[in-house]
Amino acid sequence: MTSETVQRRATGAGRLSTQDWTTRALQLLVDEGVGAVKVARLCRELGVTKGSFYWHFHDLEALKKAVADRWCAETRVALSEMASLGDLPPLERIRIMATQLVDDRSWSVERALRDWARSDEQVAATIADSEQHVFGLVQDALEQLGHDSRSARMRAGLLTYAGIGFAHGQQSLPKPTLEDIDDLVNFLSSEIEARRP
Amino acid sequence: MTSETVQRRATGAGRLSTQDWTTRALQLLVDEGVGAVKVARLCRELGVTKGSFYWHFHDLEALKKAVADRWCAETRVALSEMASLGDLPPLERIRIMATQLVDDRSWSVERALRDWARSDEQVAATIADSEQHVFGLVQDALEQLGHDSRSARMRAGLLTYAGIGFAHGQQSLPKPTLEDIDDLVNFLSSEIEARRP
DNA sequence: ACCACACCGTACCGTACGGTACGGACGTGT
DNA sequence: ACACGTCCGTACCGTACGGTACGGTGTGGT
Secondary structure, eight states: HHHHHHHHHHHSSOOOOOHHHHHHHHHHHHHOOGOOHHHHHHHHTTOOHHHHHHOOOOSHHHHHHHHHHHHHHHHHHHHHHTTTTTTOOHHHHHHHHHHHHHHHHHHHHHHHHHHHHTHHHHHHHHHHHHHHHHHHHHHHHHTTTTTOEEEEEHHHHHHHHHHHHHSSOOOOOOOOOOHHHHHHHHTTOOOOOOOOO | OHHHHHHHHHHTTTTHHHHHHHHHHHHHHHOGGGHHHHHHHHHHTTTHHHHHHHOOSSSSSHHHHHHHHHHHHHHHHHHHHHHHTTTSSSSHHHHHHHHHHSSHHHHHHHHHHHHHTTTOHHHHHHHHHHHHHHHHHHHHHHHTTTTOHHHHHHHHHHHHHHHHHHHHTTTTTTOOHHHHHHHHHHHHHHOOOOOHH
C-alpha cells in the first residue's frame, strides 16, 4: 500500500505519504542546510500546497522531528551492520570502516546533520551515539590486536576524529587514496619502536 | 580615537564603531549559528536601532563581509605566528599545534565559521587556506624528522583531519589530556616497525 | 555663534514565512 | 446511490525580517 503510494508520487501523480515529505526534506537539508527546509519551499518542490503539508504534519517542528526520527533509525541500522563485522579480522574491520567513510557519500549528510545538531537535541544525541559506537569498534579491534587500552584509546580517537574531520573538511586537502588507507591502517596498528629525545 | 569610541561603547554610552558591530556579529555567529545574525537582533543587543546599522553598512551582506574580512585577517595573523615556530624542533612544533587546538576555545569559532563557509565563498577559501597551511606545517615537520614524503603526507593528513574533527565532534568522546597528546605526537613521529599479515 | 558632519531614532514599506479555516475532489465501503 | 474519510487547494492572517526615507541630536571646527 505504501509502496504504491510512493511509486505513484515518484512518477508525479497520486497522493503524498509521510515518507515523501521526509525524504525531500532530508535532501533539502543535505543540499542547502537547515535554513532551506521551509514549508513553502517543500510544497513547491513536491508540487503541492500548504493544505497538504498541514494535513500530514501539525507544524514544521513535527516535520523536522519525523526527519530526525527516520534518520536516527537508519543510522542505528547502519551501526548494527557495522557491528556485524565482528567475525572479520580486526585489521580488516578498520580498513572497511575507513574505506567506507572516505568512499561513500555519507559524509555529506553527516555534515548537514551535524550542524543541525546544534539546534536539535535528538539529532545531537544520535550523532554522539554514532561517534561513540565507531570509536568503540575501532578501540576493540585495536585491543584485539594486542594493544593496551591506553594505546588503543589514543589511536581509535585519532582515527575517529580524523573521520569526522574528513566529513567536514573543505576539499583543499588531497583526498586519500586506497593506498593511503592501507598505509594508515598499517600505521595505526603498528607498535611504537623508539622515542626520540 | 577609535579606541576611545570602543571604550565608551563598552561601558554602554557613546557611539558605535564598525568593530563593535563585527565583534557582536561574530559572537552571535559563534554562539547561535549563521541564522542568528540578523539586523534587528544586533540592534537590540547593541542598544541601537536600524538607523544606526544602515548608516554603518549598506546591507546585511556588507556586515557579513566585514565580519569575514576581519576573521580572515585574524586567521592570517594566527597562521603566520604558527609559521614563526620554524626554529623550534619539529616534534615541539607539532606538540604545540596539537595542544593549542585542543586547549583553546578556537574550535568554537572554527565550527561556526565552517558551516558558514557553506554559503560564503570567501570564508570557504580562507578555511581551505588554513587547512592547507596547517597540513603543510605538520608535513614539513615530519619530513625534517626523516620521514619520506609519502609517510609524512599520510600522517600529516591524519593529524589535520583529526584536528578538524575534534572541532566538530560532539563532546561524547573523551577529551584528550596532555598525556594523550604526548602519546599522539610520539606515535605520529614513530617508524613503522613491522607489518602484520 | 554657527555650520557641517557623523551618528542615530522614528516611521514606514514590501515580502517571505509559519500557521489557520474551510471547502472541494476523489476513492471506498455499504 | 449515499455517506464517510482521506487528501489537497484556496484564501486569508499575524509576524518577523530586510530595507528605505527622513528628521533629529550631539560634537568638533572656524
